[in-house]
Amino acid sequence: MIEVIAPGPYATVQDLGRPGYAHLGVPRSGAADEPSLRLANRLVGNPESAAGIEFTLGGARLRFTTGAWAAVTGAPCPLSLVRPPAAVPGGPGPQGMCAPFWVPAGGELGLGVPEGGLRTYVAVRGGVEAPVTMGSRSTDSLSGLGPAPLAAGTLLPVGPTGGLAPITVDGAPPPGPGTGLLRVLPGPRDDWFVPGALATLCSGPYEVSQDSNRVGVRMRGTRLERAREGELPSEGMVAGAVQVPPSGEPIVFLADHPPTGGYPVIAVLTPASLAGAAQLRPGDRARFRLA
Known part of the structure; x- marks a missing residue:
């Protein structure tokens, strides 16, 4: 389980969207920066279609009630991980973008404001198990389908990891500066x-x-x-x-x-x-x- 301590300016659950319903007036939605969500999922051994969290302009904190592998991609921002005293005596420590890392039970992951870009993605091994609406866990800001935007106190279940392939990717090149x-x-x-x-x-x-x-x-x-x-x-x-x-x-x-x-x-x-x-x-x- 992941508890949202601070969601930042705007945060939502996103996967690859709900295609195939445009004839019913339903947008596809899904991650705005789809390649970044796909990469985050690959880094933790998830299917690319697994749901993660899309943050806008960072400024967020998450508490992991159970230990999990996580990865952060998209707009590069400062990361911090506050570990429980029993886990690592040294306490807080920086984490890197575009690489999997372990968050122990009780650990708090913090995202600062991106140096450039707008949207940052957090994937957790097993995926975020928000309710499914029309085949997707995505929040659609236009139609209102999917879970509500994240708020302080929101609890996000994490899916099972038993059937997932081992993590085989150590890291990926960080995104270069945007050219516009x-x-x-x-x-x-x-x-x-x-x-x-x-x-x-x-x-x-x-x-x-x-x-x-x-x-x-x-x-x-x-x-x-x-x-x-x-x-x-x-x-x-x-x-x-x-x-x-x-x-x-x-x-x-x-x-x-x-x-x-x-x-x-x-x-x-x-x-x-x-x-x-x-x-x-x-x-x-x-x-x-x-x-």
Whole structure:
């Protein structure tokens, strides 16, 4: 069992989401930075689809009531582990990102504020056994499906470890500094914009707005002019879609995006760039480039 002592600004349980329900109006959700959650699970010998915890801007503390292997990935932040006196006489000790480590029973894992990036992931061997809703343990901030965002006092059960493979990975290279470069594929509605609008999107930096969240990253910068008036009928949306509302400033859809939308999509991020977009924090600058 894991007890949340402090969740930080925003923390949720996430796995790889609930695909296959968009026709019912249910978003996929899941980890915003999917590669980081997959890596954390591999480091502790879990299936990549196991549920972990997604923290936004760190500032969290967890108490492990039973000993467990854990790993932390994503936005790099200072880590600390306060061990019970009976476990290690030396008391507190630093832990490393992107490597498995043992948390003894009664130990407290602390996450500081990330040096860069936004979202940090904690995986524990056995996975977080939050209730399953439509095949997923993920918290969906848009629809409200899944467990509630974590709060002080939340108790998270940990799954069994008997059937898991041994831990064979000692560590992984830590993520390099984010470049803020987002590669995109044009369309499907780039014809709704004036000639050169895609070049305008890719010409200058955009600043991430404070109104961003797990639904989407709102950008501030050069307006993208339309060639057509009115709006589209609602149509399917995918994670990474760069939608342009009437303001002309793009929004990059993330994990909790709505399944449909009526604003034209000028481009779509490549899968590799989607994880980078999920790590952008308010005030960061990003540039779009054609893939």
